[in-house]
Amino acid sequence: MLTADLSFSYADGRDIFHSLSFSLKKGGKILIISEPGSGKSTLSRILTGALPGYTGGTITGHAEIDGKDILSLLSYERMEMIGRVSQNTDELLLFSSVEEEISFPLINMGLDKEEREKRISSSLEFFGLTQYRGVSTSELSGGEKRRLILSILFAIDPDIYILDEAFDELSPYWRGRLRDTIRSSERSMIVLGSHMLGEYVDTFDNILSIENGTLRPYTPHDSSFAIPVMKKGGSLLRAEDLSIERMHRSAGSTFTLSVPDFELCEGECVTLLGDNGSGKSSLARVLSGLLKEKSGSVSIDGKALTVRERRHDVAYLMQNPYEELFLPTVSDELESTGASSERIDSVLSLFSLERGEYVQELSYGKAKMVQAAIFLLLGRRFAILDEMDSALSTEDFYKVISSFLENGTGVLVITHDMNVAATLPGRKLMIEGGVLNEH
Amino acid sequence: MNISSYIYGTSFYHKLDVRPKLFFTLLFSVISFVLSSHISIAVIFILPLIIMMLSVGKGETWRCYSRLLPLFVIMILFIPFQNRDGHSLLVVRGFTLATEEGFWNVLRIISRLGGISGVLMLLLLTERNESIIRGLRAFHLPYNASLACSMILRYIPYLGHLFSEIRDAMSLRLEEGKRGYPMLPSITALVISAIRMIPDTASALEERGFGRIKPPKERIPHPSGYLIQWLFSVIIPLSLLLVR
Numbered sequence: 001m002l003t004a005d006l007s008f009s010y011a012d013g014r015d016i017f018h019s020l021s022f023s024l025k026k027g028g029k030i031l032i033i034s035e036p037g038s039g040k041s042t043l044s045r046i047l048t049g050a051l052p053g054y055t056g057g058t059i060t061g062h063a064e065i066d067g068k069d070i071l072s073l074l075s076y077e078r079m080e081m082i083g084r085v086s087q088n089t090d091e092l093l094l095f096s097s098v099e100e101e102i103s104f105p106l107i108n109m110g111l112d113k114e115e116r117e118k119r120i121s122s123s124l125e126f127f128g129l130t131q132y133r134g135v136s137t138s139e140l141s142g143g144e145k146r147r148l149i150l151s152i153l154f155a156i157d158p159d160i161y162i163l164d165e166a167f168d169e170l171s172p173y174w175r176g177r178l179r180d181t182i183r184s185s186e187r188s189m190i191v192l193g194s195h196m197l198g199e200y201v202d203t204f205d206n207i208l209s210i211e212n213g214t215l216r217p218y219t220p221h222d223s224s225f226a227i228p229v230m231k232k233g234g235s236l237l238r239a240e241d242l243s244i245e246r247m248h249r250s251a252g253s254t255f256t257l258s259v260p261d262f263e264l265c266e267g268e269c270v271t272l273l274g275d276n277g278s279g280k281s282s283l284a285r286v287l288s289g290l291l292k293e294k295s296g297s298v299s300i301d302g303k304a305l306t307v308r309e310r311r312h313d314v315a316y317l318m319q320n321p322y323e324e325l326f327l328p329t330v331s332d333e334l335e336s337t338g339a340s341s342e343r344i345d346s347v348l349s350l351f352s353l354e355r356g357e358y359v360q361e362l363s364y365g366k367a368k369m370v371q372a373a374i375f376l377l378l379g380r381r382f383a384i385l386d387e388m389d390s391a392l393s394t395e396d397f398y399k400v401i402s403s404f405l406e407n408g409t410g411v412l413v414i415t416h417d418m419n420v421a422a423t424l425p426g427r428k429l430m431i432e433g434g435v436l437n438e439h
Numbered sequence: 440m441n442i443s444s445y446i447y448g449t450s451f452y453h454k455l456d457v458r459p460k461l462f463f464t465l466l467f468s469v470i471s472f473v474l475s476s477h478i479s480i481a482v483i484f485i486l487p488l489i490i491m492m493l494s495v496g497k498g499e500t501w502r503c504y505s506r507l508l509p510l511f512v513i514m515i516l517f518i519p520f521q522n523r524d525g526h527s528l529l530v531v532r533g534f535t536l537a538t539e540e541g542f543w544n545v546l547r548i549i550s551r552l553g554g555i556s557g558v559l560m561l562l563l564l565t566e567r568n569e570s571i572i573r574g575l576r577a578f579h580l581p582y583n584a585s586l587a588c589s590m591i592l593r594y595i596p597y598l599g600h601l602f603s604e605i606r607d608a609m610s611l612r613l614e615e616g617k618r619g620y621p622m623l624p625s626i627t628a629l630v631i632s633a634i635r636m637i638p639d640t641a642s643a644l645e646e647r648g649f650g651r652i653k654p655p656k657e658r659i660p661h662p663s664g665y666l667i668q669w670l671f672s673v674i675i676p677l678s679l680l681l682v683r
Contacts, residue, residue, distance in 0.1 A: 048646055049645070049646065050642045050643075050645075050646055053638070053641075053642045053645070054638035054639075054641055054642050055638065055642075074645065074650075075642070075645040075646045076645050076646070076647075076648045076649060076650050076651040077651070079646065079647070079648050079651070083646075084646075091639060091643060092643050092646070092647070094590075094640060094643055094644065094647070095568050095569070096444075096445055096567055096568035096569075096593070097445070097567055097568070097569070099569075100567070100568055100569045103569075104647055104648075104649075105647040105648045107648075107654045108647065108648025108649060108650075108651045108652060108654070109648060109651070109652075110651075110652050110654075113657075134447075134567075136445060138600070152647075248447075249445075249446045249447065249499075250445045250446065250447055251447050252447035252448070288611065289610075289611075290607050290611070308610075311610050311611050311613065312613065312614075315611065316611060323604055323608065324608040324611070325608075326605050326608060326609075326624075326625075326628030326629075326631065326632060327624065327627075327628060328631065336612060336624065337612060338614060360631075360635055374612065378612060
């Protein structure tokens, strides 16, 4: 049904693919697993028409769906043939409410009001977003935004779905549900990922990998990462009787998270689990001083900290790295930390980054590595890594955790991946029913 | 640009139909340029402020207007450059620092800026994006133009949101003992992000089918008291012309 043989280079001359060829039969399911920056998202953008678009670049080769050349079609002419869920959820969200996001493409498909309503209701219900129908998309959590992007694509229901790291940020329940949907769907699906997940097993007809710009059959390789080791000691970050309020101003609803007691030692690793929208990121924002708690206190070694004081001690690596990267180049970002040139060079080498790379041209995974490099250089006593495992290869993820722990930083890892949680050292915490407890 | 200023509410301004509300916003903005007396200029500033407080509360009103404060301060700093040949108002060691005409001129500009910004913010705080598009289309504006208008209206609040994100990100990188955030890098980052989002938004719109068809206009039913709502929207701004 879909056959492609593509070569692509960006406007600045960077070659991404050389004769990358594959085919996908009707109802087929393909998984493409490869390192961040290998070109997975570029491939999805080319197929849906977002590239070269307004960004520029040169495509050679062909991509056909049922014998029809899709490269000659405009993006909106392809939307019923092929659609994607992007890795960066904010990239595709444009409107002011959940309902509007879904109804916009349906209006453009020329569907009548009744059909639109049917599709909106069923996709919202399927992805558990019915209660957020009138909520502003900027008030959703990372996982809820992911489910919204999925519900938009499922409402459009194109012949071929491209799910770019779509399992990331989803809780185990929603990951399982998405896996079951992929397995039972009659549509063709291409799933892109940077590391193997349990949900991928027995789900796909074919597993491929992008290596040096071409697609090859995926072969699992022995991972050469060491399980991070804790060096507990030093200061203690503590939160007592915290009450955190999260508001949906657009819908007039509120959600409260209670944290009776939370402790994190320097050099310790603690893992935080919880469903999408349970308040994990809100807790991270309170601990790092970006959000004020409704009541309770946050202290280090018994000294209560103001919101501003927390920012000097607790680093917060946000779920979406682009929310923290604003300077033009990797070099600018790292130099803004005030670290010496030698230290910057050593971190660049450790995280396989290059000084001159433009931040906005980095892949999502690479952007996460830059984000980690910045906070490693800042040398805060505590760091909160919000879903750092998503979009990174397993090796890179453990490299980041180990680097922080070796520096003596206390690390709070927020994740949805139970395998990751099981392999990380230290205590596990869980948010359930609006309360944080030991897991 | 997934930012919405809309705040859920049941105030009278929330209940006002989007068509008279759009007309009120436009008429109020135009009339603010015609008025010149001190009282009328004060009313231009205060009226949207009071409606906003009644519609979304004091906290949200402060949040909106506090973003304008830096602009007001900059304008006040420019008073000495206004109407240098007017009547002296503030003299320091024989040098006229500010003139009466310069002072009133700046207050007039501040009032108009505050009033127009206030009435536009009120629109965004009390109407969802889709309602604004429907309202604009009711005035026979083409779909593409209505969509573009609604996005442009949200662009400035979005920049405000983006700037606070940048400020937060920068504040997490501050050295011990330092407060605030580096202003120049933050503004540079804002400009880069704002420019970059234009092609991204255009591309995302096309991927979601923008340009594929011309969506038919949906009829908006008239709410109860529709005529009274229109009278409110026309009479209130026009009555400002009577203020001397």
